[in-house]
Amino acid sequence: MTRVAVVYNDDSALARGDAQDAIAVQGVVSCARSVADSLRARGHAAETLALPPDPRAVAMFVGALRVDVVFNLVEAIGGDARREPAFAWACELHGIAYTGSPPRAMTLCLEKPVAQALLGASGVPVPRHVVLARGDEPVASLSYPVIVKPSREDASHGIESASVVRDEAAMRARARHVIEHYAQPAIVEEFVEGREINVALIASPRGLEILPLSEIDYAGFPPEMPRIVSYAGKWIETSRDWALTQVIAARGLDNAQRARIEAVARRAFYVLGLHGYGRVDVRLDARGEPHVIDVNPNPDISPDAGFALAAARGGYAHADLVEWIVASARRPE
Ligand SMILES: Nc1ncnc2c1ncn2[C@@H]1O[C@H](COP(=O)(O)OP(=O)(O)O)[C@@H](O)[C@H]1O
Ligand SMILES: [Mg+2]
Incomplete structure (x- = not known):
């Protein structure tokens, strides 16, 4: 029996950007409940705890935890996703075991240009890209269409x-909007x-396993x-x-393609x-070659999200996932 604190951020009152950006934070509360339920179903002692939104309270909060493992569902602190790694850091500094990725991985993945540069330099195929900090600076030529995203x-x-834009003028206008x-x-x-x-990876007792591949079904898009x-x-x-965006099992990939993606x-x-x-x-290019567009540490493991659905297709229960995640928790020195 492991004593687990399932910690999440309840920042629904605090979101930045568009008011609609707030919806994204609500799912984490029910995710925390389902993780705790699954752990209890397997005989562990689990409680859910909301992280206080005040960043100054985080270190004290972590220091007061009396558990074997923190299940880290914290995605932001005080509504700021840039501070997500600070919670994992606090666990590190207090020497408390916590699930999922270390702060360094979170920081890298939250900075898309850095993640893409590191992947590219390591021979992992990524889309060609440029970064615009102002919008009017000269950039290397790209082939259009391109997609303009916030970098963090x-x-x-x-x-x-x-x-998604088709020429340089539209690209610069959208970049200025994002900036x-x-x-x-x-x-x-x-x-x-x-x-x-979508490739879901999990450290099971057998090593790093890849769950059955999922795919975004764009068939219904006009x-x-x-x-x-x-x-x-x-x-x-x-x-x-x-209504149009469905995640489905990836079908019809041949073995070589599947092996390459994995x-x-x-x-x-x-x-x-x-x-x-x-x-x-x-995403696959016209030749079927995979390009990494996004790497997500600590992805959503709600029972109805893609990760758990992929696991279910592989014959694993939600409780299997959360038990493995707890078993692989990092115990800082
Ligand atoms: N280079 C790209 N080529 C094609 N589609 C992309 C590319 N980058 C992003 N997308 C689309 O935009 C979505 C969100 O982009 P992503 O980089 O995953 O951002 P986030 O980190 O917000 O999930 C992706 O799921 C994909 O549909
Ligand atoms: Mg993404």
């Missing part, structure tokens, strides 16, 4: 149809139009609509994007120093 957000914040609206540089990536595959997972498609259940995802996981579990998102 995740959960599809700032991603909508208007993010102003999200107060951070924009990353502009060549748009990889092919299939979008031709004029860019095939992307927009913010609305990910979070706003009443939107057209949401190898690329595995390398991305190691290059960025993820631990425990993670999700690597790739």
